[in-house]
Amino acid sequence: MSTLGVASGGKISTVTFEIKITSGYGQTFNNTARVKGIAIDENDQNVLVSKEVTEAAVAISESPVVPSVIKSVQNLTSHDGKNYVGDTLKYSIVVSNKALNSSIWQDITLL
DSSP states (O other): OOOOOOOOTTOOOOOOOOOOOOSOTTOEEEEEEEEEEEEEOTTSOEEEEEEEEEEEEEEOOOOOOOEEEEEEEEESSOSSSOOOTTOOEEEEEEEEEOSOTTOOOOSOOOO
16 A cells, blocks of 8 residues: 555646566456545535546466477496497486466477
8 A cells, every 4th residue: 555645636646566477378467546535525524535447457478488408418338438339328308498487388299
């Protein structure tokens, strides 16, 4: 909650804030602002005045996939760092998606 103080006729008060989108791809979010305050009417009586505005619908796009594939090989039987007929090689393939959490890379197949 932020206090904006007094808004005399013609005065403008502005509140800004930032958010980080952490989930919800493919969805639309609405932002609702609610303000309330006390106005003094013509009889010097306090009157509660409030206003609610729902605008600025934000569509969350699907994050693009950032594929990463790293392949390595290790000779499990060599003692001199060279590869010979009869050696056993171990290949490793690491697959990852370096995009945001909401990005989904699916049905990955090793061909």
